[in-house]
Amino acid sequence: MTPMEPTGAVRQSAEAAVQVSTVVPDVALEHRRQSERRVALAPELVTIRDLKMHFPVIEGALFSKEVARVKAVDGINLTIRKGETLGLVGESGCGKTTTGRCILRLEHPTGGEILFDGKNLVDLDQKSMQALRQKIQVIFQDPYSSLNPRMKIGEIISEPMKVHGTEPNKAARDARVAELLRLCGLDPKFADRYPHEMSGGQRQRVGIARALSVRPEFIICDEAISALDVSIQAQIINLLEDLREQFGLTYLFIAHDLSVVRHLCHRVAVMYLGKIVELADCDELYSNPLHPYTQALLAAVPVPDPDLERARAHRIVKGEVPSPMNPPKGCVFHPRCPLAVDCCAKIVPEFRELRPGHWVACSVI
Amino acid sequence: MEAGQVKRLKGRPYSTDDERREVSRLLKIDSLQTYFFSAAGVVKAVDGISLDINQGETIAIVGESGCGKSVSALSILRLVADPPGRIIGGSIRFRDRDLLKLSEEEIREVRGKDIAMVFQEPMTSLNPVLTIGRQLTETMEQHLDMTHDQAVARAVELLGMVGISDPARRLRQYPHHFSGGMRQRVMIAMALCCEPKLIIADEPTTALDVTVQAQILELMKDLTQRLGVALIIITHNLGIVARYADRVNVMYAGRIIESGTAHEIYHHPHHPYTLALLRSVPRMDQPRRARLDPVEGQPPDLSRLGAGCSFHPRCGFAIARCASQSPPLERIDGGDHLAACFEADNVAKSMARSS
Known part of the structure; x- marks a missing residue:
């Protein structure tokens, strides 16, 4: 292959794309963009402030004592607007499911607050929480174990x-x-x-x-499509989108499949070891990922195009997610980070807004 | 690549492509049929698949759950439980032997030694009560006539090769001491220990996180290339296939419905199911779309397959003939690209129009 060929191919496809968009304007996509702009101005439905969920590790039966703490969720801040779909992505053990369970109060958070419609869910007693659960529903990952087989x-x-x-x-x-x-x-x-x-x-x-049976406002989809086959996944994704449109639902979409999240979500938060490392509008996050972990995640997703795949550089992040019982000091990602410098091991990076709406926790960039 | 590895006999040029392929061919599956006999009827899990794999080549079998891809892999090593399953027809030639005709003793010699397997769930495929070391050395002592000390030395070397640090100490540990990714590395070391010619990896990374998945796949690619081992990857993930496979076989309802090079399959699909699969996934390399195009309907029940093409109830290209006749897997343009569809030309045109 000469170096000229790809350029020609790219130009050709760009021309083709322009042609398509002028001849047949994508009405549905334009509609979607409009709804995205509307959502960006909507009031906040859920506000999470400094949420912490630490699980004690207890040893000894008679004189039991706490020997360690698993910091599943360690001080996260999030807002979800009405009508918005917020994607929460990360690898297993990063705390994304625990965050969802805290909002449902299936776990009692050890710190922070979760405001839903102005009410703090963390302080509510069982009875008022029970009543509020009508508005907050959940769709679980495994369609086999989440339905009672005898009913x-x-x-x-x-x-x-x-x-x-x-x-x-x-x-x-x-x-x-x-x-x-x-x-x-x-x-x-x-x-x-x-x-x-x-x-x-x-x-x-x-x-x-x-x-949907109790007409909720907010649905937590915890890996709701991960267990399904590809051809069925697309059906369920379309269904979730239709329902969102029809009933004005708000979703917290917890998933590890980054391409599905890109398709479905308005904004995306990336979690790593109990912390949010990056938060941005969907298009912004995917076209301009700033945190080295987000970059590593995106680079690791194989794309279904053999020519593209083989031409693409593969920078693979080393190592595995450390135990949340004993997370690294400083920035939790520093032992695996290609950009890490000395201070990363000491200073916990601040979660700051680098561009409008684009938040990152990294001291190097 | 595979042709380059075969030594040409001096003074005797290859007369045809077919002959050259014959020389480097490692495994040839021909019209394999594996059925399961249950009270509810006969389930035709694998219904007449044929495929070849050459030395050092990586091929993929792609399909959704229940399409028969895992049963095909288990059939190669005759690991299908009987009853209820039985291989009722076809042949599997590995080098010069038909694996289906070997005695139970002889097939045991092939398993793990000539053909090794890496399974999906590293937790359930490792024995939880034996140390990693014991599980690694057992195979080598069995197949390679090694003494225990020799086997341990080689196990240490293998663990180092798959990227496990401090291998001598890790050998004495049990599977529960290892993370999912590390267990899969152990499985790969185990598959490599007898220097097999072929490794069958059945959904090797499905249970793993994306960053670990990328590590494991790169490791498998490096090792198979360096050691010249052929690899069959069985997966449902179209991205993995695009990155690693030379040839791709798409399965649906117990049959291979399309087969070709990765480039052909992804850029010029000729079967409506392949086309539908490619269109149904959201893609990071393309602009966001407003809607996905799912494959409508459900995959068929393999015990109640009617006459005709098994995809026709879900197919947008179906014609009257599809309901009564089953399309054979045929060559497209006389090349290596095969598809089983009466309307293959129309499918290809539709793909060309849309891209």
Whole structure:
């Protein structure tokens, strides 16, 4: 291959792209951009301030004592606006799921506050939290273990309505179940079936229908599509987008698949070892990643194009995520960081706004 | 690359491409059929697949869960549990022997020695009650007639090669002392220990994080290239395939529906399923799209496959004939690119139009 060829190919494809966009303007994409601009001005729905979730490690049965602490989430700050989808990405053990569980109060945070509609969830007693859970729902990762195998699909979907008393009448509940199933792309007849009779994609649709049953405002999607096959993933992503549009939902989208997050989210926060290392608008983060960890993550994702893949330089980050029980001093990423200098081992980098809306925790850049 | 490694006999040039391929061919699977016999009926998990792999080559088998890709891999080493599974037809020639005709003793000699496997779940495929050292040396003592001390020395060397620091100490540790990525490194060391000619890696990085996944894949690529080992990667991840495979086989419902070089498959797909797979994933190398194009419907139930192409109920290109006749895997333009579709030309045109 001569060095001229790629340039020619690039120019050609750029021309083709221009042609496509002038001949057929992408109405849907323009619509999406508009909604993104609208979301950027919307009021804050969830505000997380200095959230900490430390799990004690206890040894000894009789004279048990705390020997260490796992700092799963260690002082994070986030805001989620109404109608927004915020992506929370990172590798396993970085604390992204724990953050979600703290918002749902499935864990009781050890510090900080979580404001939802102005109420601090951390201080709420069980009873008022229970009432508030109607507005905050969750879709779990594993569609096999998150549905009770002994309950029929109809019972699974109507359970939250019974608990929260939103539809006290059985006939009304059944009608709502049928409506929800249809909404999620399933036949209403599925209400009489059991989870084992359905495929993974269908079960995940049931999980979504259950989350929607009590008309929530905010849904936490915890790796909601990770367990599904590629062709089914696209179906569920489109469904989540349609529902967001139709009901004005706000999502916290927890995932490790960076290409899916790019497609679905308005803003993205990158977590590493219990801390947020970078936060920016989706397009900004992917086109201009600033933190070395974000850069490493993006470089590690293989792209489905063999020519591009083989031409691309692969800078692979060394080592593995250290234990959150004994995180590195200073910047938590410094032992693996290609840019690390002496001071990184001593000083905890400040989370600062380098450009409008683009926050980074790194002292080198 | 594979042709370069074969020594040409002096004074006898290759007459045809086919002949040259014959010389370097390592494994040839021909019309393999593996069925599972259950109370609910016969599940045709692998229904007549054929593929070749040359020395030192990396090929990929791509497909979604339940398409038969793992069963194909297990069939090569005859690891399919019988009952309920049984290989009912076809042949698997490894160098000059048909693996399906070997006795139980003989196939044990092949397993781990000539053909090694790396499984998806490093936690469940390592024995939790034996040390890493014991598990590594056992294979070598069994297959290579080594003394224990020789095997230990080689195990230390292998662990160093796969990037585990302080190997002598790590040998005495148990699998639970290792992280997921480290366990997968141990699995690779184990696969390499008898210097196999072929490694089958079944979803080797699916359980791992992206940065660790990249490390493991680079390690496998380096080692297979350096040692001249052929590699079959089984995966559902189209990105991994693009980066590492020379040839790609796409499976759907127990059959290979398209096969070709990575470039051909990704840039000139001729089967609607391949095209749909490529379009259904959000891509980082392209501008963001407003909507994804999913493959509608569900994959078929392999125990109730009807006549005709198994993809036709989900296919946008289907014609009347697709419901009654099953398209054979045929050469496109007389080359190495194969596709099983009556409408292959239309699919290719549609791809050309869209890109």
